[in-house]
Amino acid sequence: MTKNNQPATDGVSRRLLIKGAMGVAGAAAFGMPFIKRSSAAETTWTLANSLRSVANPYHATFAKGGENFAKSIGAKYEVLITEGNSEKGISDIKALLQRTGGKLIVNVDPNDSPDARVIVEECKKAGAYVVTQWNKPADLHPWDFNPNYVAHMSFDGVPNAKKIAEVLFKGMGGAGGVVALGGILSNVPAIERKAGLDMAIKDSGGKVELLDFQPADWDEKKAFDITQAWITRFGDKVKGVFAANDGMGMGALEALRQNNLAGKVPVVGLDGIAEAVKAIEAGEFAGTVAWDPLWTGGMGLAIPYAVATGKLDIAKEGKEHREFYGTGIIVTKDSVADFKNNPSKIDFNDLFGKATGQIQYRG
């Protein structure tokens, strides 16, 4: 699934930028400067993060997290992109398994939940270690693939979405009509976050009414157009906008701004991207939920590395350490300053420090 914009401090981005410029130059020469020697007989572990596209900030930061860990142990590190194409994602991982002769540790955000099973099976076959993120079939469990399928990490969409929806309702004064923007209909997080919203509305005891729900496929432009249409259709009946991710939230906010409704109609989203945080400070966003892709990107490698190097016997770990949620931080007007001032510290030795309980499967 596409996620948008993740905070990246200016210093970092400027460095990236210069690298990027070099990147373009190199690409002109058929990317020669990018080529890393790879000897046939792999003796050390190769680390890799697989994700949809480095073009979207969430995944870019996710990749960065992986890189940070790789640096910390001086291992070779690769990034694989699926371009939203399941088959490509899988065959790339296969290729890497082949190249490294199975000496691979891979941290995967599967393009679509079905992919997870195939990837896990392939890794098991090759004796590689794998961690999955966000998407996997409900009946696929790490403990069925000891020790290679080390863990599955996710963020619980339902309670987080419920919490942030309640923040929205509070911003609306507890009552009125809301409109909701959803992600790609079949994406697991999209479904969870919708569920969370529905629960919050139910709990509001009829005070809050869901005027309309439209999937904008995680897309800022679509969100923009849909919100415009809503303003026409519902006029001032719209008291608040719920967006299943901050990217769409920004699109909605843009539409509100252009109808001079920004600030009057509160918006919430999830992901905790920098613009959303800014908008919260500006009082246009009521709140967001911040995940920590630097952490997931790094830990998704750190844990299996510990297993691979024998520091950790994963088979002995409890299920709450095999399928677990990370911590989502609710950012609102009150907590925003604090959130900006102390960015999360990541200790690669504290493997499960931020794990908050075993993943729940709801019917």
Added chain:
Amino acid sequence: MLMAAASAGTGKLAAVWRVWAPLAVLGALCLLISVFSPNFLTVSNLLRLLNSASIPMILSVGATFVILLGSIDLSLEGIVSVSAVVVSMLVANDVTGVAIGLWAVPLAVFLGSLMGLINGVLHVWLRTPSFMTTLGVGFAGVGVATAVLQGVTVRISDQNFRAISLGRILDVPMAVWIAAVTIGIAWVIQERLRLGRWVIALGTDELTARHVGIPVERTRIIVFALAGAFYGLGGVLSAAQFGQGNALIGQGRLFTTITAVVVGGTALSGGSGSVLNTVAGVLIVVVLANGMVLMGVPPFVQQGVQGVLIITAVAMSLDRSRLDVVK
């Protein structure tokens, strides 16, 4: 042309319908929607429609020239992204120290036309089909944008720049004015410049065009460069509208653009069509999407409904006078 006798008779009628059909379809659509949603035909909503139509408009108008050639341009998303990223990095922003203000706009447009030029040159010199050439350049474009930003999103703080989309004259958003001017320019190019005539000639029968001494290769290259310039402008407006530049900002523009052009009644086979057709086509597509939400069509049915409606629209508006063979 085989049915000389017959076509001479029906010719004028066809010509009239050819011009008005898309507008008729558009009108019918508007009526249909306003039946379900009274708010549709309000000034404020129509303004919002035009606003969301402005970027697709600029892109489609550019693509029209390529399609009139009988070629196709799939590099649109790539060019839009690159231009948006570059412009966002040149105006006051949070990633680069640079801030050259509105001078960035012509630069980005120029960059777009440059990438278009690459399309044309590769297509003509390597004699590869435009479909593939532009697909490749498109990939490369998104690739470049990605490589430059490495996933960072450039946030634009330059309000003067954002004004070229958000500012208002007579309560009409600047984006709409810009789109209008762009259409005007395109119209002049098509009707009053040799290029315009030559595009039609090439699209109809390239060999003949060659025989009468039209510089076929140069024309083709220029057209792709021209289209690139339009995409570049589209990228600039996207950046201004959303106040940011990132490698994905062009995503999802391609098919809507081509659909709009064809719905307008411009033949993919080349030769027949016009900028004005495209204007109607874009409005049809945008109104359709807007109406979908207004009428409260259940989400997962929308794609289907949209498909059906587009078929009807095209079926009604397509110019079949030269279409004895449909491909």
Added chain:
Amino acid sequence: MTIPDTAVPVLELAHISKSFPGVKALDDVSLSVRPGEVVGIIGENGAGKSTVLKILNGIYQPDAGEIRIGGNKVEIKTPRAAFNLGLAMVFQEQSVLPTLTVAENIFLGREEEFLRLGFISKAAMNKAAALELKKVHLSLPPSRRCADLTFAERQMVEIAKALSLDSRLKGQLTILLDEPTSVLEAKEVELLFSIIREIRKRAAIIFISHRLEEVLAITDRIVVMRDGKVVADLPSKSATVKDLHSHMVGRQLHNEYYREARQSKPGDAVVLEVQALGLAGAFSDVNFQMHAGEVLGIAGVIGSGRESLARCLSGHLKPDHGHIRIAGEELRQGSVLKASAAGIGLVPSERKVEGLVSAMTVAENMTLAALPKFVSNGIIRFGAERKASEDWIDQLHIKTPSTATPIGSLSGGNQQKCVLAKWRIAGVKLLVLDHPTRGIDVGAKEDVYELIRDMTGEGLSVLLLADTLEELIGLSNRILVMKDGQVTASLDARAGAKPQQLDVIRHMV
């Protein structure tokens, strides 16, 4: 008018040679055109005429020899260059673009003179176009889209386009007319000739045609080409069709040209019955019958509605009212499928577009209309296919390296024979021949006449739209004359009792 031989030639080709892989297209060709002279170039297809034209138009470059204009050596690198040197070409293929207006077509590629501050002034362009149209006595609004023009009108626009040069060039103008009359009717040909006589005062003219009578009528001198060489260069006054033929084909052709002796007497069986057939804007209330083995010729000028009538029978057009019956069976109208299923085949005038698939082989084209015959349990029987096409290649003396040769590489005449073979293989009962000898050379023409006689001999009926009246009269058993969408006469044309051309024309105009 007579031209002093001393005058400097406007255009001169000296010892031009050009070869392509395998063939020597032009071998030491020399010819010259003097001011105000009309020179005819004739020769069978493949004799090198079109190569000469292409060289003069800058599409090919000669391997050897040189081109002189007004006595000065020139190099013609592009069509545009040819244009600027005062060489105006009227192409055989329709090169008028249907999507552009008449004016835009006339000045296509030369818009600069109408640029005002870089913008085209349509007013100026239309005005200029109107003048050019006057020269060819064509009364059309210059802003009309050419898609809405008839064949003949387009050809006239073509000519107007060429003529537009002379008011725009200081130096001498040479106009190259490549088969300009092939789509014109007698009346229009006359018009064209009068135009030529007018403009020859200002321009030299090269006139290329398969219609020898016309060449004799309009030219001062005739250059005959064969196998890439100039084999004769004779004054038109003293020449006759017969010796032109002998020069072209290098053999005396036998006197009895249209094989009237072999004209079979039609049987009594009614093959086709047309009753009160009509199509708005084309023709109305047409009635006739056709018998087995009959050749029914339809005479009429462009706009008489005969093309539409023919295409109604072949199912390409749908008539508004009336009946078509094949052997008593009512034919579902406006469907090519039903027509061909009922045994009607069309040999179209636009051979390359509707007649054959150039990219495919001779065999594949021949069996196209009868594919099911060569299929057993879903698979094409290639052996049978080759066999069948070989038979017809012998039978029709088709010159082709093999059955697997791409048909596009054959000469026009041989292509046309293949089209006929296609319908013979499909076993049609009625063939609609729409200008079957258009743009094919003398030798091939005779073969086609021969074929028509063979077919009718075997009981096939032929509905004929011919290139010339003479041809029409010579071939037909009976002639329907049409005028403004009405049948104005039905003339008997059985062997020995052929009507005179005048008898026919009387009803046409």
Added chain:
Amino acid sequence: MQSSALTWLKDNLTFVVLIVLVLAISIYDHTFFSASNLLTVMADTMTLFLMASGVTLVIMMGGIDLSVQSVASLASCILAVYLPRFGAGAIGLAVLSGVASGFFGGLVSNQLRIPSFIATLAVSGVVASAAFYISGTHSVNIPGDLSAVYLSWAVGNFLGLPCEIWVGLVCLVVLNAVLALTPFGRLVRAIGSQERAVLASGIDVNRQKLIAFTLSGTMAAIAGVVMAARLGSGSPTLANEFLLPAIACVIVGGTAVTGGIGSIWRTYLGALIIQVVRIGMTFVGISVFAQQIVFGLLLVAAVAITMDRSKVSVIK
């Protein structure tokens, strides 16, 4: 002698390009050039090939089919949803959905005389909706035991080769035969190069087109089934981002977009080329930030080399 070698080279450029690519990558990293790896690469290419194979027919006829990716997704959903209920019947049902969608697309294009580009694009929308509806907008899991019973023909091994390769080969052989031996195949080429002549010869062109579109839909559905089998579940977005790669395969193979020229075999090679380039970049270790750029440039280069321009006068 020497010239015949040249002509051979001309006719088999696509093949040569593929070989060169494989060798180049193998030289860089010889683990690439192992039987097991090459087989994996092939197997992974097959779903893409299956999708492209049908499109090839439509493109050779001068049209295009943009509905394949949603058709494949729909098929995967139908399979996943109905396998528990109908068993093998679900496979038939899934393929049938492809037949229907393809047929529908052809019908729209023929009867309403709408360019296939738009017709199939629109149909693709309808099909996508159907997929969302049937799957309840969720991805649907295929129980392992059922998969083992009904879908083993698509996954796993047979005679030492991954089944995907066998499926691909069968389709390759069958479709090639159809193109080479049947009247339909002949007419596909004829219509592609001069439709009006075919019409004038009294051939039911529309029917041929309908067959082509139907076959295209069918192949897409089969691709969807195989995909679902490989991934162990179906999803309404399963085949996303497959459309352009599929068309790219056809054109990289050297089939002309303008119609008339081409073959399934070329598409087969085209698919392999694209897959090898993609995987190759991982092997050679080209940075993800450059991969798309390199991929784009290589695509253009490949077409520039493989395309047979001898029969096309104008390249659009």
